[in-house]
Amino acid sequence: MSNRAYNFCAGPAALPEVVLRRVQDEFLDWHKKGLSVIEMSHRSDEFVSIATKAEQDLRDLLYIPSNYKVLFLQGGASQQFAQLPLNLLPQDSTADYIDTGIWGQKAIKEASRYGYVNVAGTAKPYYYHAIPRQNEWKLSSNAAYVHYVANETIGGLEFDWVPEVGDVPLVCDMSSNILSRPIDVSKYGMIYASAQKNIGPSGMLVNIIREDLLGCARLLCPTTLSYKVAADNSSMYNTPPVFAWYLSGLVFEWLKEQGGVAVIGKLNKEKQCMLYDFIDASGLYSNSINLPDRSWMNVPFCLADDRLNELFLTCADERGLLNLKGHRLVGGMRASIYNAIDINAINALVSYMAEFEKEYG
């Protein structure tokens, strides 16, 4: 029997155990076909059925309108930071970006290599502890699109509202909060999310794009990075990452079995409430993010005395509470509590934190 720990890693992150068990069971011999899913031609009937079902389940989960394409791409969100302007930012034109933290800034830096970037809103005046309200933003009159990061995995900030940008396409990096609660896809021109948090294994990215935005790629955009080429070829212009696609499909299936995104959203709300409430009530732990902007997915917190950090992590490890160390750029602690982290894990974490505070606080 395996002895599974509680894994609070920010990504690649914990996945539902029941999904992992199913992958394990059918790993050598998928559906009695005599081969592993990773040994199948991506153009075989078997894999095409896996791929098609994954897309349909994702469409069902997010109520994706029929005028949107769903693409399964390689390269992750960092690659989108270039791929997005290569596809949607015509030469010598402007895009609006919102700076809410490290990921927002990375997107801005890369896009600036391809065109004019107007930083229309920034969390800098708030030391990245609050998301700037829309009435503080200065959107361009002629932006090709407006880009923002829905959830800053490192800082622990999350939008709980959708920017209003009129007819300008709204583009959102949802890498770390897609499928965590309901969204209205029709408000977006494009949503992208790397898989390794709420979707599946690393090495894949899901892109949901409104059809009218396809076909404007720059002349020198690599063919493998063209959204239109991907859309025209059902994400199989070249060999896709079959394992990540397959496993993501099983996660989508699991989400449907849980009752869908509305149900999982209620659970996520409960989980984050329990953790933040405990932190706020404690004398040892703190989180200084503006309350309405706190992330449901990534909960950074500090100990009142930094000298306790190492001990906190060591004792946590011994209890099977893994990967609570904060990102190297910000220090402290961080508990990432994506969909696959259930309420038992939060209970175990809070119990441990309470005991630790009692002993050393």
Next chain:
Amino acid sequence: MSNRAYNFCAGPAALPEVVLRRVQDEFLDWHKKGLSVIEMSHRSDEFVSIATKAEQDLRDLLYIPSNYKVLFLQGGASQQFAQLPLNLLPQDSTADYIDTGIWGQKAIKEASRYGYVNVAGTAKPYYYHAIPRQNEWKLSSNAAYVHYVANETIGGLEFDWVPEVGDVPLVCDMSSNILSRPIDVSKYGMIYASAQKNIGPSGMLVNIIREDLLGCARLLCPTTLSYKVAADNSSMYNTPPVFAWYLSGLVFEWLKEQGGVAVIGKLNKEKQCMLYDFIDASGLYSNSINLPDRSWMNVPFCLADDRLNELFLTCADERGLLNLKGHRLVGGMRASIYNAIDINAINALVSYMAEFEKEYG
């Protein structure tokens, strides 16, 4: 118990069963750490040890000199067709390409978007049934590099010699024959190979590049596509495809246990000899590739009567001999016999082909 078939798929292709069993065994709980390898941070000590060992084992297997970097990238060979000129072909300069079939042509087409391509040699006069000898090539005096495809997976042609290009960097797509027999890495400027044939699951590519070629990327090369950025960050500028990297490492370990590339090369020679000898001696099957240029990895063959094709495939499937259908662009049959296909599989295939010929030939 699983019932594994003989899988002659061109890619994603069969992998060693012993490797798949190990992945299955440790899938839920890697080395008693309480989590799956796909749930680990790529920056954790555990994953870094996996990644480092994989690289070292590959270096050992191919005797890669220390002045070469080994990169684990995303996107596959099709992406390299753009990534290569973006990194190694300065604006307004020329690269030499050799056209030996469909993959060579795809590389040429994509590179032509980024600079001048001189098709220095082509198999066209031989109807792609023979590789043009080097004395027929017309190399440029000023090429940034010379590119060729070592093995044409669809046509079934393979170089059994290394082009002599003097001081010009020789760049080779070895996607479908890397690790199949010994090579002299020092003759190359860069070797690349997508994983899904002789290395591991799809979604990853191995790039072996001489250090002096790093750092010349074009201004508009996406950061995630820069070889230098990948080299400077040990292929972890962004989240890598951890599962493909891990499994590839297990394949490298398995190859070392088999005795390394020299031993596997002898087995591969034996395997292809057995199959081609049988085809040449038969009255029903034929392969028309020039003898010295026949691929050791992909063996296309035709039946004397095309009307027998469907029956041949159906009966093969019933015997657990899968994926023998030729590529849609060329028709006929194809047996891909990469490293993971052992001599028993070739025996089973030849026995079946002999019986089929006796019955219907």
